Amino acid sequence: MSKTFLYLAMFIIMMIWGFNVIAIKVLVEFFDPITITAFRILTAGSVVMLLVIFNKELRKMNKQEWVYIFFASITGVFGHHLFLAVGLAHTSASNAGLILGLVPLMTTLFASLFLKDRLTINKLFGITLGFLGVLFIVLNGSGKLSSISKGDIYIFLSVISQALSFIVIKIGTKTISSRLMTGTMFLIGSSFLFVSSFVLEPTGFSKLQLGTLGVWVVFILSAVLATALGHSFYNKTIQHLGPGETAIFINLTPFFSLVGAFIFLGEKISPLQIIGFFFILFGVLLGTGVLKINTSKWITRKGTKQQMNC
Numbered sequence: 001m002s003k004t005f006l007y008l009a010m011f012i013i014m015m016i017w018g019f020n021v022i023a024i025k026v027l028v029e030f031f032d033p034i035t036i037t038a039f040r041i042l043t044a045g046s047v048v049m050l051l052v053i054f055n056k057e058l059r060k061m062n063k064q065e066w067v068y069i070f071f072a073s074i075t076g077v078f079g080h081h082l083f084l085a086v087g088l089a090h091t092s093a094s095n096a097g098l099i100l101g102l103v104p105l106m107t108t109l110f111a112s113l114f115l116k117d118r119l120t121i122n123k124l125f126g127i128t129l130g131f132l133g134v135l136f137i138v139l140n141g142s143g144k145l146s147s148i149s150k151g152d153i154y155i156f157l158s159v160i161s162q163a164l165s166f167i168v169i170k171i172g173t174k175t176i177s178s179r180l181m182t183g184t185m186f187l188i189g190s191s192f193l194f195v196s197s198f199v200l201e202p203t204g205f206s207k208l209q210l211g212t213l214g215v216w217v218v219f220i221l222s223a224v225l226a227t228a229l230g231h232s233f234y235n236k237t238i239q240h241l242g243p244g245e246t247a248i249f250i251n252l253t254p255f256f257s258l259v260g261a262f263i264f265l266g267e268k269i270s271p272l273q274i275i276g277f278f279f280i281l282f283g284v285l286l287g288t289g290v291l292k293i294n295t296s297k298w299i300t301r302k303g304t305k306q307q308m309n310c
Contacts, residue, residue, distance in 0.1 A: 006237055006240055009233065009237070010234075010237055010249040011249065011252065013230050013233060013234060013249075014249050014250065014252040014253050014256065015252070015256045016225060016226050016230055017226060017230060017253045017256070018097060018252065018253040018254070018255065018256020018257040018259070018260055019226075019256055019257075019260040019264075020222055020226035020227070020230075021088070021093050021096055021097045021100065021253075021257045021260065021261075022093050022257070022260040022261060022264050022265060023218050023221060023222040023226065024037075024040075024084065024085065024088055024222060025088045025093040025096070025261075025265065026215065026218050026265075027040070027215070027218060027219060027222065028085050028086075028088050028089045029089070030210075030211065030215050031204070031207055031208060031210075031211065031215075032197065032201040032203070032204035032207055033085035033086050033088070033089045033201075034082060034085060034086065034193060034196050034197040034200055034201050034204065035197040035201050035204030035205060035207070035208070036085070036204075036208070036219070037081050037082065037084075037085040037193055038190050038193035038194045038196075038197050039190075039208075039219075039223075040081075040219060040222060040223045040227065041077060041081055041186050041189055041190040041193060041223075041227070042186070042187070042190035042194075043219075043220075043223035043224065043228070044186050044223045044224065044227035044228040044231075045183055045184075045185075045186025045187040045189075045190055045228075046187075047223075047224055047228035047229070048179060048182055048183035048186060048228050048231070048232055049183040049184075049186075049187065051179060051183070051228075051232055052177070052179050052180050052183050055179070057177045057179055057180050058180065059180070061176065065172065065175060065176050068168050068169075068171060068172030068176070068181075069172065069176070069181055069184050069185060069188065070188065071165075071168050072165045072168040072169050072172060072181070072185050073184075073185045073188035073189040073192070074189070074192070075161045075162070075164040075165040075168070076161065076162055076164075076165025076166070076168075076169065076185060076189070077165075077185050077186055077188070077189020077190070077192075077193075078189045078192040078193060078196075079157070079158070079161030079162075079164075079165075080158045080161040080162040080165065081158070081189070081193065082158075082193060082196065083154045083155065083157040083158035083161060084096070084100075084154075084155065084158040086151075086154050087151045087152070087153075087154030087155040087157075087158060088151065088155070089151065090149055090150050090151030090154065091149050091151025091152050091154075091155060092151075092261065092265075092267050093257060093260065093261040093265055093267060094257060094258050094261035094262070094267050094269060094273060095137055095149075095151070095152055095155070095273070096151075096152075096155045096257070097253065097254050097256075097257020097258060097260075097261065098133070098134070098137050098254045098257065098258065098273060098276055098277055098280060099134055099137065099152060099155045099156055099159060100155065100158070100159060100253065100254065100257070101130075101133075101250075101253065101254035101277070101280045101281070101284065102130050102131075102134060102156075102159045102280065102284075103159050103162055103163055103166075103250065104250055104284045105126060105127050105130040105131075105280075105283060105284055106159055106160060106162075106163035107163040107166045107167070108123055108126075108127065109127055109163075110163050110164060110166075110167050111167060111170075114167050115167060115170070115171075122286050122291075122292050122293055123286065125283075125286055125293070126282070126283045126284065126285070126286030127283065128283070129279050129280070129282055129283030129286065130279065130280050130283030130284060131283075132279050132283075133275075133276040133277065133278070133279025133280035133281075133283060134156070134276065134280065135276075136272045136273075136275050136276035136279060137152075137272065137273055137276035165185075169181065178236075179232055179236075182231055182232065186227075186228075250284075254277055254280060254281070255277070258273070258277065
């Protein structure tokens, strides 16, 4: 596959992922959030496992590999999608899309903590900008921490969960096919979501029969197109472009979430959300190493100036 094709495909996938936030917002407003999320992830996992079988990637895994898959299932599927679904039931799709833009930064931070990746000045500055951008979004001009909605907190927890899972996935995919790991994670994670829905949403299954044709179309598009096929192609693209170059495209998802919230849900985009978006965007570019500020020259010039003043 040519780079032009891969770039175009990744652009389309990021657009789909951005609009998927809006799709999930629609689903959690129509159904109980945990119940519909369990069905959505189960559907996605089934589609991915069909791809695994078709590509003859299914195999037995050892105990260590199962440990990686289990931990990634708890964090990246159960935790991430549980917090995302519940969060979207209590906050706007535009806020959620912008906060989700922190995933690359949180991954960078956790990689420095658990994988001993070097945390440079550029990365620290990028992480600071990213969190500052989230403050602009969640405070929304009030200046009070008490004004932060619980939905925004849940979305932030979903970011932490997914970032933790990426660390485990990075380790696990050294020996496991990325598609096999993704499909298995989805199936295990959905089972935990179903158990949670039985406990927390006892009437969730009865409400499923109230779904209209349009809502179920949104469900299929979200589960199959965005979650199953989107993740499968994203993982495959990493093999061709590498994780660094592929991660650049993730920066487009908050933009499409904002656009989708405005077009499909009629949400008003505030100036503070725009400011927060740019803070997160530049923070991610710095934090992931895509954009670099030559701090060494600045430090050298500062040191020279101090010597001259002496």
